[in-house]
Amino acid sequence: MLRSFFILVILSISLLALDNSGILKRANTYMQTGSKSDQFLAYNDYKNLYLRSIISADEKLRKDSLVGIVKSGKALHIDISQYQDELATFKVKKAYTKPPEKSKNVNKIILKSSHKLKSVSWLNNDKLVLKFNKKLRQNQINYFTLYDEKKKKYRYIFDIHASMLTKSQTLRKDGVKRIVLAQYTPNTLRLVIENSTKLKVRFKRDTKSLTISIITNNNISKSVKKKEVQYIPIDLNKNKNKIIVIDVGHGGRDPGAVGYKNYREKIVVLKIAKHLKSFLLARGYKVYMTRDRDNYIKLSNRTAFANKKSADLFLSIHANAVSKNVHKIKGIESYFLSPSRSKRAESVAAKENKADISDMNIYGKQNFLKFLNHAKTVASHKLAIDLQRGMLGSLNKHYKGVRDGGVREGPFWVLVGAQMPxxxxxxxxxxxxxxxxxxxxxNYRKTMARGMANGIERYFRNNRQ
Ligand SMILES: [Zn+2]
Known part of the structure; x- marks a missing residue:
């Protein structure tokens, strides 16, 4: 069962052997030779670092990698305009967060957002209330969670399309490690709630205010408020040219995980996939499934199918399993491809990577690394966030105690080679x-599938080409 995973680790070892500063140094050295192939290697390194910087919320690394992407991209005549824009906002933000004694700089910042933050206050000690000068729209707030297994950090992040007139603030609450509110870009206000144990974070939008309740582990039972996530319907015609491939995990002689009362993964995921297909069809998308009955399909044929269909999006549906602590471990997780070696990702990937040896030969080292360094990884990360949010939003409306396992990165073979997010x-x-x-x-499966469809819709709405 683990065999295929180890092969994968060996393939990705060249990336894993170096830490971030090592890769940065290597990329900078490549840039100095002036050869096109070295510049390309540098470009890939910078892209990989950029992804890592987003995952670990490392601002310095994000800036360094953006500088590198722009420089190498220009040398290679690759369109890097989006990175250039991001780098520019980064510079603006830096100036903005400078200490007040350099007030000349602060005055120069042009805040573009039409919404301004008026006040921040605590209500009953566990609700953070952000008040704005104008009515907030649903799509102005983007909430997502990140979990760093190595550092044991849970981050709950709100990106709000608005601006604040003061410098960044640190807020305090008992039982929470850190809460920081800052202008992330000229148009985006970012609130980061960070803790070493899980928190229950819920939010409610109310005309001009956003109320965020933060419940620490000690008093989680106090409140089981449901997350309010609404979706704005979009023009069906816009979906018509979007192609989605739903990959239904396992099948035939491969039952996938076998769990409580011998329930089988291959059956559960097919049922969810069928619901998802009908929701997506109803919303105007073109949908294909890698299987719609109980048959066996090789991992490599799954992405090959999506590539052949020129899909805009590839979603592989699986169910998880553990051999120990079955009563304790539960939750919904979304993964995107990366060479991550976190323990959780390793064990999940080991389970899902049950591929034939013949599969391994199709994806050589080059293909794997090429995919990893592609901008699609960033798009996949965004998609994972939207899917996770969609599922939880839909399920929390009807079910209690649905656990958010978070968005994670992992080395999944089934995602290797996909030419789309x-x-x-x-x-x-x-x-x-x-x-x-x-x-x-x-009913539960249907509710979850509806949430997946909401997440996909949100992804396309926020990332229009
Ligand atoms: Zn599976």
């Missing part, structure tokens, strides 16, 4: 009795 969703733990009972309930 690709995400693997683990719909829950089939080994957890309470979650397994839900996974065989068709």
């Amino acid at each position: 690709a995400v693997l969703v683990e719909v829950g733990y089939i080994t957890n009795p309470s979650e397994a009972k839900r996974l065989v309930n068709d």
Whole structure:
């Protein structure tokens, strides 16, 4: 079962052997030779660092990698305008957060957003209230979570299309490690809530205010408020030329995970996929499934199918399993491809990477690395965030105690080689009795599929080409 995963680790070792500063140094050295192929290697390194910087919220690395992408991209005549724009906002932001004694710089900043933050206050000690000068729209708020397994950091992030007139602020709350509110870009206000243990974060938009309730582990039982996420319907015609490939995990002689009461992953995921297909068709998308019955398909043929269909998006649906702590471990997780070696990603990938050896030969080292360094990885990360948010938003409206396992990166073979944004969703733990009972309930599956469709719609709306 682990065999294929180890092959993958060997393939990605050249990336993993170096830490961020090592890769940066290597890329900078490549840039000095003046050869086109070295510039290309540098470009790939910078792109990889850029992705890492986003995942680890490392601002310095983000800036360094953007500088590198712009420089190498220009040398290679690659269109790097979007990175250039991002780098520019970075510079503006830097000036903006400078200490007040350099007030001349502060005055020069042009705040573009039409919404201004008027006040920040605590309500009942556990609700943070942000008040704005104008009515807030649903699509002005982007909420997502990040989990850094190595550092044991949970981050709950709100990006709000608005600006604040003061410099960044640190807010305090008992039981929460850090809460920082800052102008992230001229148009985006970012609130980061960080903790070493899980928090329950819920938010409510109310005309001109955003109320965020932060519940620490000690008093999580106090509140089981449902997340309010609304979706704005968009013009169906716009979806008509979008092609989605739903990859239904396992099948035939490969049952996938077998869990509580011998429920099988291959059956659960097919049911969810069928619901998702009908939701997407109803919204005007073109949809293909890698299988719609109980048959076996090689991993490599799944992405090959999506590439052949020129899909805009690839979504692989799976269910998770553990052999120990079955009562404790549950939750929904979304993965995008990366060489991550985090423990959680390793064990999940080991389970999902049950590929034939013949599969391994199709994807050589070059292909794998090429994919990893492609800008699609960043798009896949965004897609994973939207899918995760969509599923939880939909399920929380009707079910209690749905666990957010977060958006994670992992080395999944089934995502390797996809030429479009690709995400693997683990719909829950089939080994957890309470979650397994839900996974065989068709209403629950339908609610989850609706959430996936919402997430896909949100992704296309925010990333129009
Ligand atoms: Zn699976």
